[in-house]
Amino acid sequence: MAVKTGTAPLSRAGKPGGGRRGQSWTTHLALVIAVIIISTPLIFALIKATQESSAVLSANMLPGGAFFKNLGQVWFDANLGRYMLNSTIVAICVTTGKTILALMAALAFVYFRFPFKGVAFTLVLLSLMLPTEVLIIALFDLVSQDLKWANTYTAIIVPFLASATGTFLFRQHFLNIPTSLADAARIDGCGPLRYLTHILIPMSWNTIGALAVIQFVYAWDQYIWPLVIMQQDDKQVVQVGLRKLIEVGGQTDWGAVMAGAIVTMLPPLLVFTLLQEQFSRGFALSEDK
Amino acid sequence: MLKPAQTTAPTEENAVFRGAAMPWLFLLPSLIILGVFIYLPALQTLRLAAYKANVILGTERFVGLANVTELLLSPAYRQVALQTLIFMVLTVGLGLLFSLSLAWLASRPIRGSKYYRLLLIYPYALSPAIAGTLWLFMFNPEIGVVNQILGDLFSVKPRWLDDPILAFGLVTLAAIWKGLAYNIVFYLASIQNLPGDVLEAAEIDGATPAQVFWRVAFPLLTPITFFLVFTNIISALFDSFALTDILTRGGPYYHHAGITTFLVYQLYQDGFVNFKSGVAAAQAALMLVLVAFITFMQFRVGERRVHYGG
Numbered sequence: 073m074a075v076k077t078g079t080a081p082l083s084r085a086g087k088p089g090g091g092r093r094g095q096s097w098t099t100h101l102a103l104v105i106a107v108i109i110i111s112t113p114l115i116f117a118l119i120k121a122t123q124e125s126s127a128v129l130s131a132n133m134l135p136g137g138a139f140f141k142n143l144g145q146v147w148f149d150a151n152l153g154r155y156m157l158n159s160t161i162v163a164i165c166v167t168t169g170k171t172i173l174a175l176m177a178a179l180a181f182v183y184f185r186f187p188f189k190g191v192a193f194t195l196v197l198l199s200l201m202l203p204t205e206v207l208i209i210a211l212f213d214l215v216s217q218d219l220k221w222a223n224t225y226t227a228i229i230v231p232f233l234a235s236a237t238g239t240f241l242f243r244q245h246f247l248n249i250p251t252s253l254a255d256a257a258r259i260d261g262c263g264p265l266r267y268l269t270h271i272l273i274p275m276s277w278n279t280i281g282a283l284a285v286i287q288f289v290y291a292w293d294q295y296i297w298p299l300v301i302m303q304q305d306d307k308q309v310v311q312v313g314l315r316k317l318i319e320v321g322g323q324t325d326w327g328a329v330m331a332g333a334i335v336t337m338l339p340p341l342l343v344f345t346l347l348q349e350q351f352s353r354g355f356a357l358s359e360d361k
Numbered sequence: 362m363l364k365p366a367q368t369t370a371p372t373e374e375n376a377v378f379r380g381a382a383m384p385w386l387f388l389l390p391s392l393i394i395l396g397v398f399i400y401l402p403a404l405q406t407l408r409l410a411a412y413k414a415n416v417i418l419g420t421e422r423f424v425g426l427a428n429v430t431e432l433l434l435s436p437a438y439r440q441v442a443l444q445t446l447i448f449m450v451l452t453v454g455l456g457l458l459f460s461l462s463l464a465w466l467a468s469r470p471i472r473g474s475k476y477y478r479l480l481l482i483y484p485y486a487l488s489p490a491i492a493g494t495l496w497l498f499m500f501n502p503e504i505g506v507v508n509q510i511l512g513d514l515f516s517v518k519p520r521w522l523d524d525p526i527l528a529f530g531l532v533t534l535a536a537i538w539k540g541l542a543y544n545i546v547f548y549l550a551s552i553q554n555l556p557g558d559v560l561e562a563a564e565i566d567g568a569t570p571a572q573v574f575w576r577v578a579f580p581l582l583t584p585i586t587f588f589l590v591f592t593n594i595i596s597a598l599f600d601s602f603a604l605t606d607i608l609t610r611g612g613p614y615y616h617h618a619g620i621t622t623f624l625v626y627q628l629y630q631d632g633f634v635n636f637k638s639g640v641a642a643a644q645a646a647l648m649l650v651l652v653a654f655i656t657f658m659q660f661r662v663g664e665r666r667v668h669y670g671g
């Protein structure tokens with residue numbers, strides 16, 4: 073349990089095994105092949121996204137210069153720009169909201185003793201067993217009939233603001249921070265909210281970063297719920313938008329679709345790249361040893 | 362669902378701050394959201410499962426367990442359940458095998474291992490819908506690059522999306538491919554946390570790399586493996602929707618149902634295409650039981666069989 077904040081080793085030098093020269097090149101070979109196989113669909117998409125429509129449908133695998141032409145086609149004519157904006161708004165709101173709510177819940181669980189704490193904790197825990205997909209029929213009734221939220225951002229943001237995963241990860245992280253710190257803070261007259269914002273959050277950036285990646289990707293990837301609740305095209309998210317691009321009258325403009333797919337990957341990839349360090353550390357840190 | 366079972370976690374909370382209302386104020390936003398958007402719909406699902414309902418007509422008629430028995434007796438639904446099971450076993454088994462092998466290789470102290478790791482995990486940022494889109498184009502029977510190459514080399518152009526066996530295999534492969542990055546992230550983190558001295562000792566005692574892996578490292582990785590088995594089962598059940606919806610639309614037809622129609626896809630079809638809310642809710646209720654069972658097993662297996670290293 074002697075894990076210190078932010079110092080989890082990313083790579084441990086001198087690990088035995090593959091250090092032997094004879095095995096090193098087979099390891100390289102296996103990894104290179106794996107990386108190529110895993111990346112093939114993406115490389116293919118990248119190449120096709122740059123080709124003129126005549127080349128897109130052929131076996132031609134040479135990159136062309138039509139990427140921005142293809143992108144313009146989906147961005148303006150097929151509404152991709154609008155979908156991207158919608159998804160960005162939703163993903164940022166969900167990520168931010170989930171982080172704040174999870175931090176608050178973890179604060180309550182770790183630094184307070186109160187009646188029915190076990191019940192509250194169980195309620196959060198059990199929510200993991202109820203994925204949206206299973207609740208979708210009743211959720212649809214509730215959100216569209218009772219709340220009249222159909223075709224609003226509220227419908228795809230608010231139901232997802234509570235995060236059991238986040239609550240547990242923050243709780244785990246807080247439990248690893250010495251109590252003496254909180255005691256000292258309290259004696260100095262620091263309230264719980266101030267302790268959260270001034271001490272806990274600055275000590276939790278790795279966990280926050282790791283969670284932000286997961287939550288952003290989760291929110292960005294939402295598919296079935298927006299598909300049923302968003303009937304209005306200009307409110308739709310980009311994942312369902314992709315489906316619409318393929319649907320267009322049987323005559324799919326594949327070069328444009330590939331350009332769209334590439335651009336759709338960028339925001340989560342950007343978040344992932346920016347927070348890659350925190351992502352790896354946040355998880356290495358949260359492993360119990 | 363992102364962490365291995367926390368059986369060794371500290372349980373003693375330190376009640377530093379006082380106040381009866383304060384903790385509830387911090388918890389309230391989360392609890393309200395969970396109550397309104399998770400627990401209320403869950404109860405409503407159970408209620409609706411006992412009704413023949415049509416949301417378009419706004420009609421409801423109590424039928425008790427009729428929806429459930431109808432499903433359990435329906436050859437189509439049973440086929441869908443079996444397909445889902447096969448799909449799940451294949452994606453989880455093969456997916457974890459590939460992920461662990463790759464994570465282990467990328468953890469070797471070789472030159473550039475940092476870059477290999479990054480190249481193995483960046484597809485995490487890819488959505489199932491994008492995965493479906495890319496595979497749909499690559500395996501398009503007429504214009505897809507796979508058939509263009511196969512056609513040139515062997516003069517065959519398989520109907521990937523129309524042939525039941527091929528379509529099922531394709532969706533399974535795509536799902537495995539999509540899941541690799543997530544699993545590799547967790548395996549990499551766990552491998553980095555392995556006690557290096559134990560592995561070193563085995564090495565010094567003359568164990569071959571294969572022995573080090575199977576006899577020492579693999580047993581130490583059982584907690585994360587169990588954790589991943591369960592998260593992968595859940596994602597095979599639920600995250601496959603976008604992939605199958607874009608790639609095959611649940612088809613092609615085989616015996617009683619589309620070959621890549623899995624449980625969630627069937628639920629969606631009945632609920633939002635055929636507007637049979639009651640039947641769909643009954644399916645949801647059955648899935649709730651299934652998820653409850655899986656979660657129960659996760660905790661049971663997690664506590665009993667798992668080796669906590671370190």
